[in-house]
Amino acid sequence: MRRAIYPGSFDPVTNGHLDIIERGCKLFDEIIIGILVNPNKEPFFTVEERHEMLTEVVKNISRGRCTVRVDSFSGLLVKYAVAQQADVIVRGIRAISDYEYEFQMALMNRHLEPSLETVFMMPAEQYTYLSSRLTKEVFNLGGDVTGLVPPAVEQAMRRKQDAGVRG
Numbered sequence: 001m002r003r004a005i006y007p008g009s010f011d012p013v014t015n016g017h018l019d020i021i022e023r024g025c026k027l028f029d030e031i032i033i034g035i036l037v038n039p040n041k042e043p044f045f046t047v048e049e050r051h052e053m054l055t056e057v058v059k060n061i062s063r064g065r066c067t068v069r070v071d072s073f074s075g076l077l078v079k080y081a082v083a084q085q086a087d088v089i090v091r092g093i094r095a096i097s098d099y100e101y102e103f104q105m106a107l108m109n110r111h112l113e114p115s116l117e118t119v120f121m122m123p124a125e126q127y128t129y130l131s132s133r134l135t136k137e138v139f140n141l142g143g144d145v146t147g148l149v150p151p152a153v154e155q156a157m158r159r160k161q162d163a164g165v166r167g
């Protein structure tokens with residue numbers, strides 16, 4: 001039984017994240033998507049909204065016999081991973097620019113908790129330029145985010161924008 005944690009902000013979940021989850025499902029029996037609760041960041045979607053969206057969209061990906069669970073956590077990732085009895089931390093790597101930060105984090109996490117391994121996975125080429133941050137920027141400037149995020153997320157972004165305009 002191999003259990004992995006896929007941690008991140010997922011603000012919002014993109015098709016790049018889903019690609020990584022689908023690939024991860026070929027390697028692990030269970031993937032826990034851990035939404036990091038970061039009180040220092042002003043998010044676009046609340047943790048509850050992100051949780052709901054992730055739960056909805058992971059239903060549609062092909063995942064074989066792998067179980068995908070959505071959860072949230074705060075504090076040290078390695079503590080959370082140990083509490084969840086996970087063996088592996090999954091992270092997505094897009095470009096060399098991701099690598100330096102991810103490498104540091106992986107080694108620090110190994111220093112803190114040597115029993116955990118970090119596995120880096122590469123998404124399909126079309127997602128290598130995609131990030132939650134860029135998606136929000138494009139969306140806020142009126143650009144089309146179709147194909148970058150699942151349709152349910154695009155709709156939720158529109159609802160949030162409309163609520164902002166009215167409020």
Ligand code: ADP
Nearest residue numbers: 007008009010016017091092093123127130131
């Ligand atoms: P964080 O704030 O931890 O970077 P994100 O939600 O932005 O949270 O990303 C979570 C994980 O998913 C990270 O490992 C990130 O590198 C990876 N990731 C994000 N977007 C993509 C993508 N388009 N393709 C592959 N991996 C991605």
